[in-house]
Amino acid sequence: MGELTDKAKGIGNEIAGNAKQATSGDNTQQAAEGRAQERKGEAQQFKGKVKGALGDSV
Structure with missing residues (x-):
């Protein structure tokens, strides 16, 4: 998944x-x-930010 996809799923x-x-x-x-689903979303958004910083190969 790409950066934007991870961020969007995280927000959802x-x-x-x-x-x-x-x-x-x-x-x-x-x-x-x-609470668990909210934390999962936060982690997905973080993953998207990391992908944005390092490239989608992460």
């Missing part, structure tokens, strides 16, 4: 994770899944 995962957390109410499992 962050949004979905935030939505899960916001709608979880008292459901701690859903809130935890939302």
